[in-house]
Amino acid sequence: xxxxxxxxxxxxxxxxxxxxxxxxxxxxxxxxxxxxxxxxxxxxxxxxxxxxxxxxxxxxxxxxxxxxxxxxxxxxxxxxxxxxxxxxxxxxxxxxxxxxxxxxxxxxxxxxxxxxxxxxxxxxxxxxxxxxxxxxxxxxxxxxxxxxxxxxxxxxxxxxxxxxxxxxxxxxxxxxxxxxxxxxxxxxxxxxxxxxxxxxxxxxxxxxxxxxxxxxxxxxxxxxxxxxxxxxxxxxxxxxxxxxxxxxxxxxxxxxxxxxxxxxxxx
Amino acid sequence: xxxxxxxxxxxxxxxxxxxxxxxxxxxxxxxxxxxxxxxxxxxxxxxxxxxxxxxxxxxxxxxxxxxxxxxxxxxxxxxxxxxxxxxxxxxxxxxxxxxxxxxxxxxxxxxxxxxxxxxxxxxxxxxxxxxxxxxxxxxxxxxxxxxxxxxxxxxxxxxxxxxxxxxxxxxxxxxxxxxxxxxxxxxxxxxxxxxxxxxxxxxxxxxxxxxxxxxxxxxxxxxxxxxxxxxxxxxxxxxxxxxxxxxxxxxxxxxxxxxxxxxxxxxxxxxxxxxxxxxxxxxxxxxxxxxxxxxxxxxxxxxxxxxxxxxxxxxxx
Numbered sequence: 288x289x290x291x292x293x294x295x296x297x298x299x300x301x302x303x304x305x306x307x308x309x310x311x312x313x314x315x316x317x318x319x320x321x322x323x324x325x326x327x328x329x330x331x332x333x334x335x336x337x338x339x340x341x342x343x344x345x346x347x348x349x350x351x352x353x354x355x356x357x358x359x360x361x362x363x364x365x366x367x368x369x370x371x372x373x374x375x376x377x378x379x380x381x382x383x384x385x386x387x388x389x390x391x392x393x394x395x396x397x398x399x400x401x402x403x404x405x406x407x408x409x410x411x412x413x414x415x416x417x418x419x420x421x422x423x424x425x426x427x428x429x430x431x432x433x434x435x436x437x438x439x440x441x442x443x444x445x446x447x448x449x450x451x452x453x454x455x456x457x458x459x460x461x462x463x464x465x466x467x468x469x470x471x472x473x474x475x476x477x478x479x480x481x482x483x484x485x486x487x488x489x490x491x492x493x494x495x496x497x498x499x500x501x502x503x504x505x506x507x508x509x510x511x512x513x514x515x516x517x518x519x520x521x522x523x524x525x526x527x528x529x530x531x532x533x534x535x536x537x538x539x540x541x542x543x544x545x546x547x548x549x550x551x552x553x554x
Numbered sequence: 555x556x557x558x559x560x561x562x563x564x565x566x567x568x569x570x571x572x573x574x575x576x577x578x579x580x581x582x583x584x585x586x587x588x589x590x591x592x593x594x595x596x597x598x599x600x601x602x603x604x605x606x607x608x609x610x611x612x613x614x615x616x617x618x619x620x621x622x623x624x625x626x627x628x629x630x631x632x633x634x635x636x637x638x639x640x641x642x643x644x645x646x647x648x649x650x651x652x653x654x655x656x657x658x659x660x661x662x663x664x665x666x667x668x669x670x671x672x673x674x675x676x677x678x679x680x681x682x683x684x685x686x687x688x689x690x691x692x693x694x695x696x697x698x699x700x701x702x703x704x705x706x707x708x709x710x711x712x713x714x715x716x717x718x719x720x721x722x723x724x725x726x727x728x729x730x731x732x733x734x735x736x737x738x739x740x741x742x743x744x745x746x747x748x749x750x751x752x753x754x755x756x757x758x759x760x761x762x763x764x765x766x767x768x769x770x771x772x773x774x775x776x777x778x779x780x781x782x783x784x785x786x787x788x789x790x791x792x793x794x795x796x797x798x799x800x801x802x803x804x805x806x807x808x809x810x811x812x813x814x815x816x817x818x819x820x821x822x823x824x825x826x827x828x829x830x831x832x833x834x835x836x837x838x839x840x841x842x843x844x845x846x847x848x849x850x851x852x853x854x855x856x857x858x859x860x861x862x863x864x865x866x867x868x869x870x871x
Binding site: 479 | 738
């Protein structure tokens with residue numbers, strides 16, 4: 288029998304992932320317990336798909352994102368990126384992993400150094416991954432992809448609006464040509480009209496094919512607009528996953544039902 | 555019916571910068587007004603101006619008549635009599651609105667005894683009753699807790715409880731749910747509107763979320779660049795907005811039903827950004843982003859009232 292072909296391996300594969308933290312002591316003589324932030328999560332993310340992760344706060348969404356971006360080691364279970372566990376591989380391939388997975392944080396104001404111009408902030412990842420080529424050209428291309436003017440290159444973070452700065456953060460993630468882009472609440476700190484721009488951008492990036500997207504948000508409508516597939520988290524577990532539209536039309540788990548009904552409509 | 559608060563030509567300025575520019579607004583008894591706008595629209599400064607809690611260097615001008623008292627003409631001492639008792643505020647950040655060194659009970663004790671000295675002795679009973687009404691379980695235990703021991707949603711409920719404790723006529727809630735989860739958000743707003751109804755008070759809900767206004771307020775008021783650009787009954791404004799900015803805000807709102815019905819190909823965006831106070835254009839603040847702008851827009855349009863709708867636009871839909 289032929290072995291399972293590795294070319295069809297999912298980009299990310301998690302088996303029974305658990306992450307536990309020590310919870311604080313209950314009293315002076317009390318014993319601290321263990322808090323399970325992730326409790327046996329099994330999930331595959333295929334190449335080129337866009338996955339939305341929803342759940343209330345404390346459901347483990349961000350912990351999951353930290354594990355698949357290599358910021359956090361799971362306490363139990365396995366995490367594989369392109370078929371190998373990056374934490375067990377050598378230094379060189381760990382570098383490849385770090386380059387292949389990029390992260391966009393919630394608040395762009397705190398993810399940029401106020402003293403460094405946008406252009407230099409975007410060149411920094413190219414330098415740290417020893418990427419060869421014309422760095423300025425690459426940064427300009429990335430700025431163009433996210434719809435920013437080239438003049439942004441020599442601006443300081445405080446000179447940009449929240450939406451422009453979040454787009455610059457996305458450009459900084461894209462400049463190293465990642466395989467997987469993880470965005471943790473990328474639009475929730477932004478104004479309504481700017482939110483729309485960022486969500487449109489993620490939708491374009493997700494539809495462009497080459498990039499795999501993981502979008503975390505507590506706003507169901509924002510995720511549903513951008514991601515084809517959805518995973519609903521509750522208390523560290525995935526309680527429901529599947530095609531976004533299917534889940535929205537016909538939620539099965541209590542948590543998914545709750546999230547769908549908590550969404551307020553204007554019409 | 556006579557409005558409980560009548561705001562006329564209300565300005566909030568610091569030097570030659572103005573965050574609120576000539577807002578007129580009537581608040582009727584029991585009315586729930588949703589004041590929406592993006593950051594920089596001046597909606598928070600409007601709320602702080604009414605409360606006389608503006609940051610250092612900012613001044614309010616115009617008139618804000620509560621009952622028959624002009625709030626802007628009051629001395630700080632007289633304003634203290636009104637603040638918290640007749641007009642109460644629910645702040646956005648519940649962690650910084652409570653004193654971290656004091657128990658929840660202490661906060662209630664101060665408000666109740668300030669509200670009426672003869673009820674001061676019963677503050678515990680009053681606080682217990684209010685919190686139980688607001689759906690706080692074990693209100694007695696909660697009163698002995700410190701702010702950090704409560705979750706965000708619980709703290710927000712405490713703030714609402716503190717706002718209603720002195721039986722105010724008007725509650726101003728400034729983004730009361732931006733820091734809590736979507737599901738808890740509904741819960742907090744249910745609590746807030748129920749408490750307002752029980753008191754028979756009016757509510758000004760300052761928010762950037764149109765969906766909240768659509769579901770919790772009878773009146774929608776939209777601010778942009780310090781101006782009140784459109785106001786009217788929530789349903790009517792949402793169904794038939796006349797100011798281009800209101801229309802653009804409604805269009806860029808993603809709702810689940812639009813996503814499910816696949817009506818939504820690409821979310822319409824409003825080009826450009828809200829001008830900063832320093833770079834506010836002459837005339838209509840929205841004209842540089844507006845697709846209906848005409849030559850007349852270089853002058854500030856007057857705020858016109860017709861058929862229950864206030865509108866500040868030269869070329870409305």
